[in-house]
Amino acid sequence: MTLAGNDPIDLDCLTALARDTAPTLVPELAEVFLSTGRERIAVLNEALAAGDGAAAAKQAHALKSSAATFGARHVRTAAAQVESAGLAGDVARLSKDMADLETAWSGVEGCLMDRARAVAAQSADQGPPEAI
Secondary structure: OOOOOOOOHHHHHHHHHHHHOOOOOOHHHHHHHHHHHHHHHHHHHHHHHHHHHHHHHHHHHHHHHHHHHEHHHHHHHHHHHHHHHHHHOOOOHHHHHHHHHHHHHHHHHHHHHHHHHHHHHHHHOOOOOOOO
């Protein structure tokens, strides 16, 4: 993993995404992830307010999976904790874990687009891999 200090984004994951799709798509995909993630967090908060652990677990699972794709390691970890609390029906823990998830999400929102654009530019500059 390429993590600078406490960087919330694993650049190796973004680089792999650029390699597996197309470098120019990475910023667009990041925008979709951020938009969808915001929606999922809103639904998670609604589930928390309703005390619906199963609904929270479902949304957290989806967010955890997408966060892994973008190397949003703290979001992935926090979403896994929310999912676990939701599945256990532990509303008190779910509330604490949601606060941790929202903190992690703020870190990702603050830097993902810059990292995605940088990885896209770097990947585009390197060109396609040479044939073996």
